Amino acid sequence: MKTPEAKPVNRGRFAELHLHLGGAILPNILYSYLRRQPGHTLLRRFRTMESFERFFARPRRTLDEYLEMHKLVEPIQRLTALPYFIQRLVRGAALFDNLAYMELRYTPWFRTDPHLDDQQRLRQMEEVVDIITASAHLALRRYPLVLRQVLCMHSTLPDAVNRRTVELAAARRPDVCAVDLAGPDRLYESMLPSVVPLFKLARKHGLKTTAHLFETPSGCHPALLPHLDRVGHGIQIPLKHRSLLKDLRRRGQCLEVCPTSYLRTGTLKRYEDLRDVFKRCLDAGVAVAICTDNGGLHQVRLPHEYETLLVADVLDFDEMAACHRAAFAHAFDWREAPRGL
Ligand SMILES: [Zn+2]
Numbered sequence: 001m002k003t004p005e006a007k008p009v010n011r012g013r014f015a016e017l018h019l020h021l022g023g024a025i026l027p028n029i030l031y032s033y034l035r036r037q038p039g040h041t042l043l044r045r046f047r048t049m050e051s052f053e054r055f056f057a058r059p060r061r062t063l064d065e066y067l068e069m070h071k072l073v074e075p076i077q078r079l080t081a082l083p084y085f086i087q088r089l090v091r092g093a094a095l096f097d098n099l100a101y102m103e104l105r106y107t108p109w110f111r112t113d114p115h116l117d118d119q120q121r122l123r124q125m126e127e128v129v130d131i132i133t134a135s136a137h138l139a140l141r142r143y144p145l146v147l148r149q150v151l152c153m154h155s156t157l158p159d160a161v162n163r164r165t166v167e168l169a170a171a172r173r174p175d176v177c178a179v180d181l182a183g184p185d186r187l188y189e190s191m192l193p194s195v196v197p198l199f200k201l202a203r204k205h206g207l208k209t210t211a212h213l214f215e216t217p218s219g220c221h222p223a224l225l226p227h228l229d230r231v232g233h234g235i236q237i238p239l240k241h242r243s244l245l246k247d248l249r250r251r252g253q254c255l256e257v258c259p260t261s262y263l264r265t266g267t268l269k270r271y272e273d274l275r276d277v278f279k280r281c282l283d284a285g286v287a288v289a290i291c292t293d294n295g296g297l298h299q300v301r302l303p304h305e306y307e308t309l310l311v312a313d314v315l316d317f318d319e320m321a322a323c324h325r326a327a328f329a330h331a332f333d334w335r336e337a338p339r340g341l
Pocket residue numbers: 018020212232293
C-alpha cells in the first residue's frame with residue numbers, strides 16, 4: 001500500500017505520545033536508586049540487578065498481570081524520588097531515544113503517601129504534579145525536548161479521585177496537556193456513566209483526551225470513542241471492529257499503537273500480528289502513531305520499535321514515515337511542522 005504524502009526516509013527525531021512514568025525508567029536506573037536506600041524491602045526481594053531486570057523482562061499472560069509491574073514501581077517513585085527519575089528520563093530521552101517531543105503520563109494519586117488520609121492525599125496530588133513540572137523544567141534547560149504531561153484517571157480509583165485528577169490537569173495547563181483513562185479495562189463498563197462526564201469536563205477546560213481502549217477484547221467500549229482526541233492502543237478496532245474505522249477517520253482520531261506491549265501482555269503472539277492493524281488503518285485513512293507505552297521496563301527504545309516493525313515486514317518505509325509524521329501531527333502540544341523521517 002502507498003501513502004500519497006510519503007517522503008524519502010532521511011532524517012528526523014521522534015515524538016513519543018504514549019509513555020507511562022511508571023514504565024519509562026530502565027530497571028538498572030530503578031535499581032541504582034534502590035541501592036541508595038539501604039534496607040529497602042525490594043533489595044531483600046531482588047538481591048541482584050539481574051534478578052530485578054529478569055522480573056520486568058518476563059512476558060505476562062494477561063493485561064491485569066502486566067499492570068502489576070506498575071504497582072511495584074509506583075511506590076519507588078514517591079515525592080522525594082521524582083526529581084532523580086525525571087532528570088534521568090529526560091536525559092535518556094534526548095540522548096538515546098532521540099525524542100523531540102514526549103507526553104509523559106501517570107496517575108498522581110499513586111505517587112501520594114498512602115499513610116495520609118484521603119483529603120491529604122488529594123492535596124498531595126498537586127505537589128506530585130508540581131515536583132514533576134519543576135524537575136522537568138530543570139532538566140529541559142540542558143536537553144532540547146518538549147515535554148508535556150498527561151494525567152491518568154484510573155479504573156480502580158473512586159470517582160472523586162478521578163474528578164480531582166481532571167481538575168488538577170486543568171489547573172496545570174500548559175505543562176499538563178491532556179487526561180487519560182488507564183487501569184484494568186474489565187472495570188470500565190461500570191464506570192462509564194461517571195467517566196464520560198469527566199472527559200466532557202476535561203474538554204470544557206481545553207484539555208485533550210485519550211483513553212486506554214480497545215486494547216484487549218474486554219476493553220471495547222464504543223460509547224467512549226466520541227469523547228476522545230486519540231485512542232490509547234485501539235488495536236481491537238482494526239482487528240475485530242472494523243466498522244468503527246470510518247468514525248475514527250471522520251473524527252480525525254489517531255491510534256497510539258505500542259507494539260512490544262501486546263507481546264508482553266499476551267494480547268498478541270508476534271509482531272507480525274500487527275500487520276492487519278496498520279494495513280487496515282492506513283487503508284481507511286486512520287492515523288497511527290507508534291509508541292513504547294513502557295519503554296524503560298520493556299528495555300525497548302522508540303526508534304527500535306520502528307525498526308522492529310520494518311524488519312518484521314509489518315511496515316514498509318513509506319508506511320513507517322507516515323506513522324512518524326502522524327505522531328507529530330497528533331501530538332497534543334507540538335507546534336512546529338511535522339518532521340519527516
Ligand atoms: Zn499505556
